[in-house]
Amino acid sequence: MVIQLSLPLILNHHQPPLSSLKCALTKQGHRLLSTLHTASTPSAADRLIRKFIASSSKTVALNALFHLLTTDINHHSSLALPMYERISETSWFKWNPKLAASVIALLEKQGRFDEAQTLISESKRDLRFRGRDIALFYCDLIECHSKQGYKRGVYQTYACVKEVIRESELLESNVWSMVNQRVYECMINGLCTLGLPSDAEEMTEEMKVLGFKPSAFELRLIVLGYGRLGLFREMRGVLDEMEGFGYALDTICANMLLFSYGSNTELYQMVTWIQKMEKLNVPFSVRTYNSVLNSCPTIMLLLQDTKGLLLSLEELMEKLQGDELLLVQALGRSAVLFETLKWCSTEGKLDLHGMHLGSAYLIMLQWIEELRLRFASGSSDVPAEIIVICGLGKHSTLMGESPVKALISEMLRRLSSPMKLARKKGGSFVAKGKAVREWLL
Template identity: 35%
Template sequence: MPAATSLPARAPAPSAARRRRSSRAAVVSASSSLRRAASGGGSSWRSERRLMSELDRTVTSGAAERVIRGYVGTKSERAALAALSRLLIDSDPLAIPFYEAVTQARWFKWSSIHAAGVAALLEATGGAEESRSLVAGSAARLQCPSEVALFYCDLMAAFSSRGLNRRAMDFYAQLRAMPPPALSGSGAGGGGGGRIYMAMIKSLCLMGLAAEAEEALREMVSLGHKPDAFQFGLVAKCYGKAGQLAEMERVIASMSDAGIRLGTGAANIVLSCYSACRDHGKMLMWLKRMRKLRIAPTTKAYNFVLNSCTTVVKMARELGPSLPLSSAQLVKKLRSGSPWPAEADVVQELLAASSVLDKAMNWSENEVKLNLHGFSVTSAYVLMLQWVDAIKGGRALPLEVSVVCGVGKHSDVRGEPKVRELAQEVLSRTGSPLRLSARNKGRLVAKRDRVKQWLTTEWTSPLLEESTDQSSSTSDQQPFLPKLLRKLGQMFSSFVSVSR
């Protein structure tokens, strides 16, 4: 369908009052969004920085719009659309004048997703009349019924993502009121029935309407369209988030009836729902089923499961004096002290799988490296214990051994990087020779000979076998000595590296 017939020539322009309401605060809040989007869209670092400087200097909405028009007029289509998408994701008011500038570009082609996003943002910021005008104008110029149906699906997703569920349900009602050929894709210009139902299922799941989404899934199959594992996963996750685990399990089981093999994505969805409910028994059953089907746990699954193990989470956060320093000690302590009987079995099942460790560990001729990026503090703790077992397995060590824990740039918590702090604490308590690299403060490193000597020694938690009826003052003082020794070791290591 030609672009000229599928879209209004330009989006409705925001009113003068709306322009006045765009304050400098909105301009400043958009700077970081535009910076990320422009870099992702192919803009050079210098032009990106120049754009941010110009926006920071603007004091009126009119000045900001002039900067935006200049950016859209000089940058590529990819860069401009990436910036628009980022502004819409962040629900930034500047997305409205940005979209108006995009519609005036010579390369402009109408996009259902962008139009729906702008309409939802207009509604959310008080421009209901402008929003309805944009929706009506776009729908009126779409001549193909299946394209109108897809537009309604995008409107449902955009409005529901901004909490406008009542308006989203209005679009759902209009979608259901369309003639059956429009939804099945058998009308004029049809062929998009499968896409329509995929978009409908996604939008309904975003709104939390799991039963309606499942009904759309059945309808999709009855019309001869073939859903994939993603659609089943969306419906299952929607049930799981609502705590309806029996329905979630039923949807996952129905995948085999549709001839779809259970994959990693669907398996992760089930684990995430079980972990949210802290149902360790079902997590254990599911992990065993995954092993039987040869579906290896992923990093996401590792995080889901271990973050739901409350006892392990507490250990990793507190770093108490009786912290287990080996995987065997960890399982033993969980069996004796965890209030959840299945927690130890869940951890042991994860430890038995090597897929996550194999992906996080790089073993080359020159170095064996454990990369802790992407792991939570709890997962990093368990993975390190698993890693130590692996390097003690008798395989010849390369010249250097290192643990990459980062410096916390991607962490949501400010201050001392928690993963690095954990890695230092655990390794120091085991007598490990790994120390912070002088060149990279997010990397612990040691030479082969020292590591081999370390691995031949045995270490245990000093208070693991002691009774738990100690006085609180004594238990509070116990962690002081290991931390003091670790700090002294770091200072000595830094002194040696500088003197060399």
């Protein structure tokens, strides 16, 4: 394929700073994109891409490509195809249907239909024109179109995959039944991603006519789709349907409900559902913390200026009122802290992976109180080492710069904690167990 870079896109200097991009990007990839701003011609940009790939590991190169495929900045996304083509020339490259589908979806969204069609033809060739594999590839393409927000691409690809199924399903009926189920799953997921839960619900009706039972996963997606739009009556209607199918309320579905009500500042409804979770013994999770605390305005306001954070659970509870207080009290009754805290004679380890800022903040306050109680009661041995794991910031805007790590660092500094950032344990704060006990008592 002949690669053509659009010069006006390359030379567009009215871009937001790279730090504003949402995709986690390696520092090498960040340098590449910064350098590409200086490229005066398409050939110069292509040389920079070639040099970058030649000097980068597989992980770094694919990370940069992922960034180009997921950003909505035209300047960067226009380079996704040449980056993909150069990566495909490397010795380590292995064709991947999801990666190819991501590139095709971006091209079609940009209106570059001929280039997209060429990649589709090449993909079919790589799949050796096997009907089942092509159908599954179209499923990947449906998901990628939905992530790009390209409704037309979703429906066009759906028509293509249904045609493949019609041509092939008589050969292996059992196999194609599973493929059909996968197609509906992808369509329902895609339509909900596009903000079209009513269309997704209609798709479940089509499934029933053909003898397919919607799964709990598919119905949860529709629940979340309605919830994001604030269509709570429709959301509750799907919940009733789930109950009719025998799907009990679980942690995943409950978290979706909490997220939906929280996104629409319906704190009273959040209290109702979190109390229902407790009554039905539905376990809380880190995502429960995230969904609840991201919706608590007082906590979110406190986190805007970490230097003014309240540094004890007692102070925080005195600050909270009404529904916010009820929500945080419910979280305090959960087992999430104990699930994230590992305790033995060698180490006491708190793992904050997956937590948003509000969750990390509250868990740290709960952790401090729990350790103080354990040390004061003498009910357990003092671990040789105490560790708080924040992670390396792989999912941050710029890889390696973790907001959670910055928050915990500030909290520990203000509390005069003996815990320090460990050089050999990236993203972790460490101290001797006895030093932590002396600090807390």
